[in-house]
Amino acid sequence: MSGTRAGGHTVKDGRVEILADSEAMARWVADRLLEAATAKADGPFVVALSGGSTPKRLYQILATEPYASRFPWDRTQLFFGDERFVPPDDESNNYNMTNKALLSHVPVPPANVHRMPTDGDPDEAAARYERELRMLYGRDTLEEGRPLFDVVLLGLGENGHTASLFPGTDVLQEKEKWVSSCVPHDAPHTRLTLTYPAIHSSRTVMFLVAGKSKAEVVPLVRSGDPSQPASAITSEGELVWLLDKASAGEEDGHG
């Protein structure tokens, strides 16, 4: 697992923002993404998107005004943090969800959307996706101080997984590959996922966590509990926890 490095952040020392509910959280993130994309006028704005219910609302918001017309889609490169190894038109495919919620409504050039491949052999597909990331990065080795992603969006599962880094799987030990396959013991579908080192190579990691059902796992992960895969997430830049009041344990809420 990637360790803590100078200037970087872990789940323990990440900043925490508590929003009233998942709607407020999605709007907060939409505003931060627009600010960050606009500020980076000198190059591509590279984002790793997450699956899950909270990001879906974020994507729907980004498809509305003012975001849809103000966002610099032409220089935004959209990757995915993980994917279920099912066809792109499958209901559980993250690209499919993202396409319906966002991509089909905004003028993002198709060449800027990097769907994780889900055909052929999962290990070979992971290697193909890693090559696509290397092309954009322009190097074969990740360098500290030269982040691969501007923003990595992550969710958090009740079993402590994030992206498709699932408990008890080999991908948790991966230190070289940027993308790997993963067969969860406790969830359906083979997955492709970004690895810890790839996620670490980021200006900002944002965890989006909403709902009362997450209130128990959040403090475990934030304390660095090694049994929770999300505990080992680091960013060479900033790490931000977006919690709603329910997931922060501050009140009853949906979930």
Ligand SMILES: O=C(O)[C@H](O)[C@@H](O)[C@H](O)[C@H](O)COP(=O)(O)O
């Ligand atoms: O594709 C996915 O589902 C994500 O990779 C997964 O890591 C997700 O972010 C968490 O399971 C939380 O999901 P929710 O936000 O829906 O609870």
